[in-house]
Amino acid sequence: MSANYKNGSVKTKSISTSSSSSFSSGYKSKPSVTSSLRRNSTGSAANSAAGLHKDTPGVSGRVRVAVRLRPRNSEELSTDADFADCVELQPELKRLKLRRNNWDSDTFEFDEVLTEFASQKRVYEVVAKPVVESVLEGYNGTVMAYGQTGTGKTYTLGKLGDEDTSARGIMVRAVEDIFAETDSISVSYIQLYMEMIQDLLDPANDNLSIMEDPKTGDITLPGASLIEVRDQQSFVELLRLGEAHRFATNTKLNTESSRSHAILMVHVKKSVGVSGENVNSKSHMNRTMKPPVVRKGKLIVVDLAGSERIDKSGSEGHTLEEAKSINLSLSALGKCINALAENSSHVPVRDSKLTRLLRDSFGGTARTSLVITIGPSPRHRGETSSTIMFGQRAMKVENMLKIKEEFDYKSLARKLDVQVESLIAQHERQQKTYQDEIEKISLEAKKQLSQAEKSFADSLEKERVKYQRDCMESIKKLEAQLAVNKIKEESLRNKPNEELIELKKLLENETRLRKTAEEEVKNLQNQVVQWKRSEVAGNAEIVKLRKMLEDEVHQREKLEEEISVLQNQLLQLSFDADETRKQLESGDHSAEMTVDMGSLISPVRQPQMKHSGEQEKGSVAKLFEQVGLQKILSLLEAEDPDVRIHAVKVIANLAAEATNQEKIVEAGGLTSLLDLLTSSDDENIHRVAAGAIANLAMNETNQELIMSQGGISLLAMTAQNADDPQTLRMVAGAIANLCGNDKLQLVLRAEGGIKALLSMVRCRHPDVLAQVARGIANFAKCESRASTQGIKSGKSLLIEDGALGWIVKNANNEASPIRRHIELALCHLAQHEVNAKDMISGGALWELVRISRDCSREDIRILARRTLSSSPSFQVELKRLRLNSG
Numbered sequence: 001m002s003a004n005y006k007n008g009s010v011k012t013k014s015i016s017t018s019s020s021s022s023f024s025s026g027y028k029s030k031p032s033v034t035s036s037l038r039r040n041s042t043g044s045a046a047n048s049a050a051g052l053h054k055d056t057p058g059v060s061g062r063v064r065v066a067v068r069l070r071p072r073n074s075e076e077l078s079t080d081a082d083f084a085d086c087v088e089l090q091p092e093l094k095r096l097k098l099r100r101n102n103w104d105s106d107t108f109e110f111d112e113v114l115t116e117f118a119s120q121k122r123v124y125e126v127v128a129k130p131v132v133e134s135v136l137e138g139y140n141g142t143v144m145a146y147g148q149t150g151t152g153k154t155y156t157l158g159k160l161g162d163e164d165t166s167a168r169g170i171m172v173r174a175v176e177d178i179f180a181e182t183d184s185i186s187v188s189y190i191q192l193y194m195e196m197i198q199d200l201l202d203p204a205n206d207n208l209s210i211m212e213d214p215k216t217g218d219i220t221l222p223g224a225s226l227i228e229v230r231d232q233q234s235f236v237e238l239l240r241l242g243e244a245h246r247f248a249t250n251t252k253l254n255t256e257s258s259r260s261h262a263i264l265m266v267h268v269k270k271s272v273g274v275s276g277e278n279v280n281s282k283s284h285m286n287r288t289m290k291p292p293v294v295r296k297g298k299l300i301v302v303d304l305a306g307s308e309r310i311d312k313s314g315s316e317g318h319t320l321e322e323a324k325s326i327n328l329s330l331s332a333l334g335k336c337i338n339a340l341a342e343n344s345s346h347v348p349v350r351d352s353k354l355t356r357l358l359r360d361s362f363g364g365t366a367r368t369s370l371v372i373t374i375g376p377s378p379r380h381r382g383e384t385s386s387t388i389m390f391g392q393r394a395m396k397v398e399n400m401l402k403i404k405e406e407f408d409y410k411s412l413a414r415k416l417d418v419q420v421e422s423l424i425a426q427h428e429r430q431q432k433t434y435q436d437e438i439e440k441i442s443l444e445a446k447k448q449l450s451q452a453e454k455s456f457a458d459s460l461e462k463e464r465v466k467y468q469r470d471c472m473e474s475i476k477k478l479e480a481q482l483a484v485n486k487i488k489e490e491s492l493r494n495k496p497n498e499e500l501i502e503l504k505k506l507l508e509n510e511t512r513l514r515k516t517a518e519e520e521v522k523n524l525q526n527q528v529v530q531w532k533r534s535e536v537a538g539n540a541e542i543v544k545l546r547k548m549l550e551d552e553v554h555q556r557e558k559l560e561e562e563i564s565v566l567q568n569q570l571l572q573l574s575f576d577a578d579e580t581r582k583q584l585e586s587g588d589h590s591a592e593m594t595v596d597m598g599s600l601i602s603p604v605r606q607p608q609m610k611h612s613g614e615q616e617k618g619s620v621a622k623l624f625e626q627v628g629l630q631k632i633l634s635l636l637e638a639e640d641p642d643v644r645i646h647a648v649k650v651i652a653n654l655a656a657e658a659t660n661q662e663k664i665v666e667a668g669g670l671t672s673l674l675d676l677l678t679s680s681d682d683e684n685i686h687r688v689a690a691g692a693i694a695n696l697a698m699n700e701t702n703q704e705l706i707m708s709q710g711g712i713s714l715l716a717m718t719a720q721n722a723d724d725p726q727t728l729r730m731v732a733g734a735i736a737n738l739c740g741n742d743k744l745q746l747v748l749r750a751e752g753g754i755k756a757l758l759s760m761v762r763c764r765h766p767d768v769l770a771q772v773a774r775g776i777a778n779f780a781k782c783e784s785r786a787s788t789q790g791i792k793s794g795k796s797l798l799i800e801d802g803a804l805g806w807i808v809k810n811a812n813n814e815a816s817p818i819r820r821h822i823e824l825a826l827c828h829l830a831q832h833e834v835n836a837k838d839m840i841s842g843g844a845l846w847e848l849v850r851i852s853r854d855c856s857r858e859d860i861r862i863l864a865r866r867t868l869s870s871s872p873s874f875q876v877e878l879k880r881l882r883l884n885s886g
């Protein structure tokens with residue numbers, strides 16, 4: 001490449017910065033220029049995504065264009081002194097007027113209008129500062145200068161301002177602002193000259209190729225130097241180095257005319273915290289373990305080569321070629337901008353390397369600020385006009401800004417490494433502490449162990465000594481004892497053995513006694529054998545006796561029945577005697593008949609009356625035959641009370657004969673007699689009727705009939721109302737007969753028979769009491785039989801109905817008929833264990849004992865004794881009372 005360097009010298013790289021040969025980032029192209037334009041034109045989507053709130057609505061994203069007027073240079077001051085400037089600026093209106101002639105001009109509006117008096121600082125703030133701020137926020141930004149040769153592009157962008165800092169251009173000021181917020185940037189600086197890309201920081205790389213990522217559209221320059229710069233001074237040195245390598249030539253219009261497009265690329269990395277956290281928050285990093293977010297921005301500053309008419313620049317030969325190449329690339333840029341401005345579907349990016357390199361700066365994702373530089377000279381009105389038109393079209397191009405953020409895994413890894421190392425160190429320290437602690441504890445343990453061993457050995461020794469001492473003492477004692485024993489043994493050996501003789505004597509005595517005792521035992525055993533034999537014989541005797549006893553009892557029962565019959569007859573006779581006596585005493589005429597009739601009644605008389613009785617019996621029989629039973633029975637209902645009572649007496653007498661009883665009952669006599677108990681108020685009639693019923697009640701069939709016709713209730717009622725002992729005796733006799741029927745036990749009791757009997761004891765008359773006792777004895781006998789046969793269970797109904805008290809009280813009654821009946825009743829009751837408890841508590845046991853000992857009748861005595869001995873309850877009670885039942 002044959003061109004002069006702008007400052008005429010080549011500077012070597014002597015920068016205190018690290019360098020990288022790789023160009024790691026490039027331009028990120030939008031997917032389609034038109035689509036991005038359309039989206040941006042419809043609203044502020046890009047703005048809101050990028051957060052560009054500083055921009056005025058509707059302008060954001062659009063390429064911002066400022067126009068800067070260079071002051072007249074010395075030549076223009078002299079040659080154009082008489083001519084007015086071709087432009088008139090109205091900065092307050094952001095307008096520029098381009099004169100056509102003295103009276104006419106075209107007016108253009110720009111984003112900024114910078115007069116010839118605008119300071120470099122002002123130009124930076126208006127043109128570049130918003131872009132720099134964007135870059136620091138993670139966007140790509142482009143600042144570009146376009147204009148005719150010598151109008152101040154390099155002055156605006158690249159002025160280093162070594163002598164005068166106020167003269168510093170946009171590059172220096174931009175990096176200064178970037179360094180204020182981040183301490184590391186990477187810089188590449190290239191120039192495009194005659195369609196060749198050369199590395200300005202390493203001019204040997206003079207044919208760099210453009211790489212386009214087919215997926216992302218990113219453009220990179222892999223061969224270009226990427227130098228990390230850490231301070232402003234180093235950057236200025238780099239700029240100086242790059243500027244030194246820039247092609248420049250002395251043109252008509254500019255003695256230092258840049259003949260290449262210079263492109264400075266500043267890569268900025270700025271860390272931001274996750275979700276707005278402070279990036280330096282170490283605790284946050286530890287907690288989330290997420291890498292910090294890094295915003296990567298890239299600032300591109302493009303100092304285009306001057307646009308000029310070839311004729312005007314006076315270019316010829318190689319310079320002409322340069323000028324052609326420059327114009328070609330600038331016109332390609334112009335075409336692209338036109339296409340973008342017109343929203344054309346085709347943007348001819350590939351027409352030149354310049355447009356390929358800058359494809360992202362116009363219509364891409366970068367924020368772009370363009371400064372067009374113009375001169376005041378009317379002679380260059382045409383170039384000025386063309387520059388203005390370029391700027392006007394560029395104002396129509398809209399970009400779609402995109403933020404570039406990525407996670408900083410490297411920095412996270414570094415931080416984690418540091419943490420890991422710190423943790424390892426901490427762990428090692430802890431390990432050390434633990435080991436020290438363990439050593440300390442084990443030392444302590446060893447010490448304690450040796451102490452314990454020592455004290456154990458000491459106590460062991462003490463024990464051993466004590467034990468030895470005890471042993472010695474024991475041995476001494478034993479030896480002493482041994483000596484004593486020896487002495488004793490010696491003396492025993494010498495003494496006559498008196499004790500032994502004594503013992504022998506005792507032994508002989510004992511042996512003798514034992515023999516005697518053995519003989520005694522033998523004798524006793526013989527006696528026992530003999531006794532057992534006699535017991536067997538005795539048992540046979542007992543069985544025989546028992547048999548006899550039972551026969552006796554049977555015989556007795558028969559006799560009792562006979563006695564009962566005789567008693568009834570006796571009852572009747574005594575009744576008749578009473579009646580006769582009463583009638584004789586009253587001297588009543590009718591008494592003769594009554595006496596006659598009464599004398600006929602009883603078949604059984606006192607022995608002295610036997611003969612006359614027979615006679616009476618015959619006359620009653622005669623009357624019976626002559627008058628007829630029906631007639632006599634009808635007289636029972638006669639109106640005359642005397643006739644009625646005589647009729648009853650006749651019936652009563654007839655009823656004493658077993659042969660008449662059936663006839664009387666068949667003829668309804670029993671019913672009539674029972675009716676009289678209720679229909680008559682006369683107690684005499686009650687008495688005689690009850691006597692007749694008592695006679696009829698001697699027959700078992702009649703007993704059942706009496707019961708079935710409510711006889712018990714009627715008799716009970718009669719007993720209740722009666723005052724005369726004889727009436728009560730008749731009633732009690734009737735009930736006593738009924739009590740002797742096994743079948744009627746339950747009904748009799750249920751209908752109040754027992755209670756009625758007991759109620760009659762209110763009359764103390766011994767005849768009444770004897771009948772009550774007979775009834776109780778009869779009932780007890782039947783009950784006992786039923787219990788033995790298993791028909792009845794449970795306690796005696798006599799006891800249930802409260803008879804026991806009276807029984808016990810009268811068991812030793814002085815009247816023998818009463819006493820005998822009660823003694824029998826007690827024996828019957830005592831035969832059943834179920835009654836034993838009540839009998840014991842009711843005092844009956846004492847009476848039984850008495851009966852077993854004192855009863856005049858032997859059979860009853862034996863019965864009582866047997867009963868006592870067979871009842872376990874009585875036995876227990878007797879033992880308790882220390883009484884012998886025998």
Ligand SMILES: Nc1ncnc2c1ncn2[C@@H]1O[C@H](COP(=O)(O)OP(=O)(O)OP(=O)(O)O)[C@@H](O)[C@H]1O
Pocket residue numbers: 069070071073116147148149150151152153154155156254256257258259304305306307373
């Ligand atoms: N605003 C200004 N104030 C004072 N001097 C200026 C101004 N602009 C430019 N100059 C001077 O004008 C001359 C040309 O400027 P510069 O080299 O920056 O122009 P250029 O546009 O870069 O030209 P080329 O395209 O040929 O490189 C320089 O001497 C420069 O100092």
